[in-house]
Amino acid sequence: xxxxxxxxxxxxxxxxxxxxxxxxxxxxxxxxxxxxxxxxxxxxxxxxxxxxxxxxxxxxxxxxxxxxxxxxxxxxxxxxxxxxxxxxxxxxxxxxxxxxxxxxxxxxxxxxxxxxxxxxxxxxxxxxxxxxxxxxxxxxxxxxxxxxxxxxxxxxxxxxxxxxxxxxxxxxxxxxxxxxxxxxxxxxxxxxxxxxxxxxxxxxxxxxxxxxxxxxxxxxxxxxxxxxxxxxxxxxxxxxxxxxxxxxxxxxxxxxxxxxxxxxxxxxxxxxxxxxxxxxxxxxxxxxxxxxxxxxxxxxxxxxxxxxxxxxxxxxxxxxxxxxxxxxxxxxxxxxxxxxxxxxxxxxxxxxxxxxxxxxxxxxxxxxxxxxxxxxxxxxxxxxxxxxxxxxxxxxxxxxxxxxxxxxxxxxxxxxxxxxxxxxxxxxxxxxxxxxxxxxxxxxxxxxxxxxxxxxxxxxxxxxxxxxxxxxxxxxxxxxxxxxxxxxxxxxxxxxxxxxxxxxxxxxxxxxxxxxxxxxxxxxxxxxxxxxxxxxxxxxxxxxxxxxxxxxxxxxxxxxxxxxxxxxxxxxxxxxxxxxxxxxxxxxxxxxxxxxxxxxxxxxxxxxxxxxxxxxxxxxxxxxxxxxxxxxxxxxxxxxxxxxxxxxxxxxxxxxxxxxxxxxxxxxxxxxxxxxxxxxxxxxxxxxxxxxxxxxxxxxxxxxxxxxxxxxxxxxxxxxxxxxxxxxxxxxxxxxxxxxxxxxxxxxxxxxxxxxxxxxxxxxxxxxxxxxxxxxxxxxxxxxxxxxxxxxxxxxxxxxxxxxxx
RNA sequence: GGGAGUUUAGCUCAGUUGGCUAGAGCAUCUGCCUUACAAGCAGAGGGUCAUAGGUUCGAGUCCUAUAACUCCCACCA
Numbered sequence: 001x002x003x004x005x006x007x008x009x010x011x012x013x014x015x016x017x018x019x020x021x022x023x024x025x026x027x028x029x030x031x032x033x034x035x036x037x038x039x040x041x042x043x044x045x046x047x048x049x050x051x052x053x054x055x056x057x058x059x060x061x062x063x064x065x066x067x068x069x070x071x072x073x074x075x076x077x078x079x080x081x082x083x084x085x086x087x088x089x090x091x092x093x094x095x096x097x098x099x100x101x102x103x104x105x106x107x108x109x110x111x112x113x114x115x116x117x118x119x120x121x122x123x124x125x126x127x128x129x130x131x132x133x134x135x136x137x138x139x140x141x142x143x144x145x146x147x148x149x150x151x152x153x154x155x156x157x158x159x160x161x162x163x164x165x166x167x168x169x170x171x172x173x174x175x176x177x178x179x180x181x182x183x184x185x186x187x188x189x190x191x192x193x194x195x196x197x198x199x200x201x202x203x204x205x206x207x208x209x210x211x212x213x214x215x216x217x218x219x220x221x222x223x224x225x226x227x228x229x230x231x232x233x234x235x236x237x238x239x240x241x242x243x244x245x246x247x248x249x250x251x252x253x254x255x256x257x258x259x260x261x262x263x264x265x266x267x268x269x270x271x272x273x274x275x276x277x278x279x280x281x282x283x284x285x286x287x288x289x290x291x292x293x294x295x296x297x298x299x300x301x302x303x304x305x306x307x308x309x310x311x312x313x314x315x316x317x318x319x320x321x322x323x324x325x326x327x328x329x330x331x332x333x334x335x336x337x338x339x340x341x342x343x344x345x346x347x348x349x350x351x352x353x354x355x356x357x358x359x360x361x362x363x364x365x366x367x368x369x370x371x372x373x374x375x376x377x378x379x380x381x382x383x384x385x386x387x388x389x390x391x392x393x394x395x396x397x398x399x400x401x402x403x404x405x406x407x408x409x410x411x412x413x414x415x416x417x418x419x420x421x422x423x424x425x426x427x428x429x430x431x432x433x434x435x436x437x438x439x440x441x442x443x444x445x446x447x448x449x450x451x452x453x454x455x456x457x458x459x460x461x462x463x464x465x466x467x468x469x470x471x472x473x474x475x476x477x478x479x480x481x482x483x484x485x486x487x488x489x490x491x492x493x494x495x496x497x498x499x500x501x502x503x504x505x506x507x508x509x510x511x512x513x514x515x516x517x518x519x520x521x522x523x524x525x526x527x528x529x530x531x532x533x534x535x536x537x538x539x540x541x542x543x544x545x546x547x548x549x550x551x552x553x554x555x556x557x558x559x560x561x562x563x564x565x566x567x568x569x570x571x572x573x574x575x576x577x578x579x580x581x582x583x584x585x586x587x588x589x590x591x592x593x594x595x596x597x598x599x600x601x602x603x604x605x606x607x608x609x610x611x612x613x614x615x616x617x618x619x620x621x622x623x624x625x626x627x628x629x630x631x632x633x634x635x636x637x638x639x640x641x642x643x644x645x646x647x648x649x650x651x652x653x654x655x656x657x658x659x660x661x662x663x664x665x666x667x668x669x670x671x672x673x674x675x676x677x678x679x680x681x682x683x684x685x686x687x688x689x690x691x692x693x694x695x696x697x698x699x700x701x702x703x704x705x706x707x708x709x710x711x712x713x714x715x716x717x718x719x720x721x722x723x724x725x726x727x728x729x730x731x732x733x734x735x736x737x738x739x740x741x742x743x744x745x746x747x748x749x750x751x752x753x754x755x756x757x758x759x760x761x762x763x764x765x766x767x768x769x770x771x772x773x774x775x776x777x778x779x780x781x782x783x784x785x786x787x788x789x790x791x792x793x794x795x796x797x798x799x800x801x802x803x804x805x806x
Numbered sequence: 807g808g809g810a811g812u813u814u815a816g817c818u819c820a821g822u823u824g825g826c827u828a829g830a831g832c833a834u835c836u837g838c839c840u841u842a843c844a845a846g847c848a849g850a851g852g853g854u855c856a857u858a859g860g861u862u863c864g865a866g867u868c869c870u871a872u873a874a875c876u877c878c879c880a881c882c883a
Binding site for chain 2: 262264628
């Protein structure tokens with residue numbers, strides 16, 4: 001017997017423990033059932049989870065549960081991304097200490113301790129949300145096992161020629177003091193000043209005006225560019241100009257990348273002010289001059305400004321130029337600047353030895369291969385192709401940081417030769433382990449370790465391998481590739497999705513997955529993005545779940561459209577509360593007639609068959625929609641079916657259920673058969689959205705009938721594939737009559753149970769309606785029914801008010 | 807500048823190969839204590855589907871243009 005009220009706090013906890021204990025969601029390694037595998041996003045362990053993360057996991061949940069209900073062997077691993085810069089920055093901030101202020105080992109311990117505490121919190125939240133991923137064996141991106149896979153990937157790609165070590169311009173964050181990748185950039189509109197500065201022609205009184213926002217780059221000036229079509233300045237070509245204040249000369253060169261409309265139409269090239277400078281340096285083989293160092297402080301090249309920070313030097317140099325009369329004018333402007341997404345510092349370009357994965361020369365094959373991915377929604381494909389087409393930098397994977405997977409690399413102290421670890425040494429930390437053997441090049445046994453660590457994404461891009469290794473134990477392998485699904489939010493398309501495609505193509509020549517499902521962001525009611533740092537996170541997942549239940553939270557999440565951002569609103573929580581309450585009450589009511597019932601086939605009454613046909617129709621389209629990741633559409637279908645079941649069908653047949661003596665055995669049995677199957681079938685469909693509530697009802701009654709230990713592995717209920725549309729139409733006509741009876745009573749402001757002496761019905765489906773006479777009379781409280789063939793029309797007779805009102 | 811999305815009821819949004827009278831929840835209004843549920847039920851009002859053209863027997867849905875908003879990318883001299 002179901003309780004009078006459903007206590008979600010108690011029940012949800014009960015079932016979460018039960019599922020864990022019984023291993024209901026465990027992946028069966030030895031099964032030969034069809035596998036459905038999910039490359040679950042490992043959350044970055046650097047703070048709190050917010051409703052956006054939670055909603056996106058709830059989408060994955062629905063998909064996983066759907067495939068489980070289809071009888072598939074669902075592989076749904078869980079991991080934590082707990083290495084790299086995000087973790088470092090979180091730890092630095094939390095303890096208000098910089099990594100380089102303490103011994104490396106101590107810092108790493110602090111990171112490990114912090115992430116393990118956070119992971120416990122994450123774990124508890126996932127459990128309280130009723131997640132069906134593997135909560136027992138998680139992977140971590142800093143574990144030894146993961147490091148081994150990551151290092152092996154590095155060695156293999158190096159052997160295959162995809163990875164190279166070079167002293168080349170790379171994107172650099174002066175705050176974090178590390179190289180970064182293009183995918184870690186974020187645009188910011190910053191206020192700046194255009195400074196119009198005089199460059200005198202060598203040994204002449206003639207000058208040209210150069211506009212720059214970065215006068216501190218003057219000491220790194222290589223040349224001045226004019227456009228080939230620039231008639232006004234054409235005569236300068238080939239002449240030398242004197243760099244103001246710093247007094248060295250640079251040539252004037254023509255290049256059509258110059259924009260004559262911008263600034264003064266004359267531009268200085270400094271190594272490296274921006275991407276174009278980088279291009280010009282390469283094209284004209286210009287000398288590389290470092291005006292500032294990796295810490296963002298001016299070098300000796302800057303003379304008296306040496307040691308100043310970039311911004312400080314900019315102001316100082318402007319003052320100096322003003323003083324000596326070389327600054328003609330200044331203009332304020334706002335321009336887009338690339339900044340580091342983790343700290344917001346403007347990105348610089350600096351030359352240092354770095355490890356790179358070549359992506360630029362493989363753009364075409366990446367694009368070609370990515371055509372094989374199915375994106376949900378499909379329009380997200382363009383973000384991926386857009387990103388690949390616009391790539392400008394190879395993937396720099398070395399970070400001058402502390403907490404990450406080390407490179408399995410040493411350098412020979414004698415000849416500088418790169419010495420790679422052998423596979424059997426992995427995982428290895430070159431900082432604490434000496435290599436086996438001697439230098440292949442010179443025989444020297446003295447090595448210097450690589451101090452850099454790898455980019456987090458160099459490892460995270462292997463989640464298909466890392467996560468499946470839990471069952472395959474094959475490490476870097478394509479055994480379970482392509483996985484069925486990669487789910488993530490749209491911000492990760494250019495990062496995690498892109499890098500995973502690259503790595504799997506390079507290693508195996510295969511795509512990592514078949515489908516990609518993209519969730520949107522959940523924004524604050526004011527439209528700003530929820531994030532770990534912005535602090536606009538009033539509604540924590542823990543609070544919401546405690547207040548509304550995990551099931552209702554899932555209802556909310558699964559009502560969001562895929563790929564689309566939406567404002568956080570409590571509206572649909574109320575709708576979810578109503579729905580769960582209604583499911584509880586309806587089940588309680590229906591089951592109260594079924595406790596001694598054993599399902600057996602029976603000849604169905606027309607309206608019972610109508611209900612079954614409706615179920616069949618919705619079931620079919622529900623399957624189709626969930627197979628296509630149309631999660632919210634599938635939900636709204638079953639929801640609509642359910643409300644109709646309650647308000648129309650149950651109302652129609654409840655008298656048959658109550659009064660077998662009046663309506664006969666067939667009438668009652670037919671209603672019981674229909675109630676049993678339709679309720680069971682709907683609960684199974686709802687189970688992918690509302691796992692706790694449906695489990696409670698199922699386990700109370702149906703589990704025994706079906707001999708199952710959980711609704712979630714019990715399979716959907718298919719009542720047949722052929723749908724009798726004609727029959728449905730006739731049933732709808734009967735419902736229209738019911739609806740009109742209700743309207744009549746409502747308009748006359750009388751109770752629905754008010755007795756109506758007689759009703760004349762004219763319809764083209766007269767015979768069918770006659771066959772439903774019993775139900776119509778019962779639901780409408782009608783005395784005599786006169787049903788004739790003809791155009792649709794109802795004529796109401798007199799009604800009798802209850803005695804108390806007379 | 808390139809790309810994508812959004813624009814439907816007072817509010818939040820569904821509406822997937824074009825097809826009966828454009829739907830839901832919330833809100834509003836009118837009723838109903840109906841042998842599950844008043845946290846309920848029945849009913850009503852409310853929409854030139856952003857704008858302007860076009861294709862079609864038929865357009866919220868397809869095409870073209872315009873506008874507003876959002877996102878991604880580029881723009882950093």
